Amino acid sequence: MLAKGDRVTVLDEAVNGVVLSVKNNEVTIETDDGFQLTYFVNELVKIQNSSDLNFGIGSHNLSQVLKEKEIPKPRSFVKEKKPKDERAAPEFDLHIEKLVPNKRGMSNYDILTLQTETAKRHIEFAIKNRIPKIVFIHGVGEGVLKSELDFLLGRYDEIVFQDADYQKYGLGATEVYIKQNPNR
Numbered sequence: 001m002l003a004k005g006d007r008v009t010v011l012d013e014a015v016n017g018v019v020l021s022v023k024n025n026e027v028t029i030e031t032d033d034g035f036q037l038t039y040f041v042n043e044l045v046k047i048q049n050s051s052d053l054n055f056g057i058g059s060h061n062l063s064q065v066l067k068e069k070e071i072p073k074p075r076s077f078v079k080e081k082k083p084k085d086e087r088a089a090p091e092f093d094l095h096i097e098k099l100v101p102n103k104r105g106m107s108n109y110d111i112l113t114l115q116t117e118t119a120k121r122h123i124e125f126a127i128k129n130r131i132p133k134i135v136f137i138h139g140v141g142e143g144v145l146k147s148e149l150d151f152l153l154g155r156y157d158e159i160v161f162q163d164a165d166y167q168k169y170g171l172g173a174t175e176v177y178i179k180q181n182p183n184r
Helices: 059-070 108-128 144-154
Strands: 007-010 016-023 026-031 036-040 044-046 091-093 133-137 159-163 173-178
Touching (some): 108 133, 108 173
Parallel strands (some): 091 133
């Protein structure tokens, strides 16, 4: 509520002044320019004393600001949840371009032999170092490398294999699981 002597500003006009009188809903003010004008109460806003150090800051506003700072902001990304015991499996790309700098002069037999020998080395390494899972990327192609890889993997008793995750690799990869033998 407004009282005589309050400093006010007019809402929709650039007019400031001091309240001279209040009658019902009408307030008479003296503007900073010295004019006496009458307004309705709902057209005026009381102005705080600018010498007050807390001008415009209420104690509840300060506590509200501090409270908002404490609330952590929600993250804007979704993290894929994986079991804690699942580590990323090593991936080995058996495409010939990844194995040699230049395949010029190599026959198809030489290429396939190099690819299967590379796969065999990785399998032996994984068994020796007790790596539970590896992935071979062989591509789709005509299926020659995949069938050679299946034949090679089938010769190991402690290995189980299957097509790798379709969403991640498509049809061109095989997951190899090495059974851990506690006697080794």
